[in-house]
Amino acid sequence: QVQLVESGGGVVQPERSLRLSCEASGFTFSSYGMHWVRQAPGKGLEWVAVISYDGSSKYYADSVKGRFTISRDNSKNTLYLQMNSLRPEDTAVYYCAKGSSWSGVSWGQGTLVTVSS
């Protein structure tokens, strides 16, 4: 069965960096686009970024463009989100999701990122 396990969250000061990882199993990782979606405490879902199956195409929400970078290592079945210049408003649970037809077909359990001084 599909399993997605996020890691790398924690407490970080504003303007610092953090890298999230999402380890995938149970499907052919290299055949699927992958998304990052976040959810601020008590708020709704916000799409963050998507990467194509081979990593050649990457797209971002305006709110993170220029600060976040999505990447993947298909040899390790792992998706990444490099987050730079973090702001308090980036505080959220970050989910990775297996993509298909512009949907998140399967989701991880999420990892919490808290940006605070």
Place this chain on the structure above:
Amino acid sequence: QSALTQPPSASGSPGQSVTISCTGTSSDVGGYNYVSWYQQHPGKAPKLMIYEVSKRPSGVPDRFSASKSGNTASLTVSGLQAEDEADYYCSSYAGSNIVVFGGGTKLTVL
């Protein structure tokens, strides 16, 4: 990248039907057949319930149905059950390889 509009809350009694709307524009909901619906229970990850406007993934009960008319998509839950109480989110492809979500609707089973 404006969020899609959903009512903040909806409710119904067990056995009844409830419909949740999701309003966008011709640049997202109205322009593509890539509307999805997610169910999220408190403290849990979202679960895909509907994709491509009206298709159900394997394992999703047929009590869940969805459609789209113009710039508005709708999710209908028939035969409400207690376990259907959750937050529901719509999303849509918005062109230029961007996805937008709705603000979410809290469904209460009375």
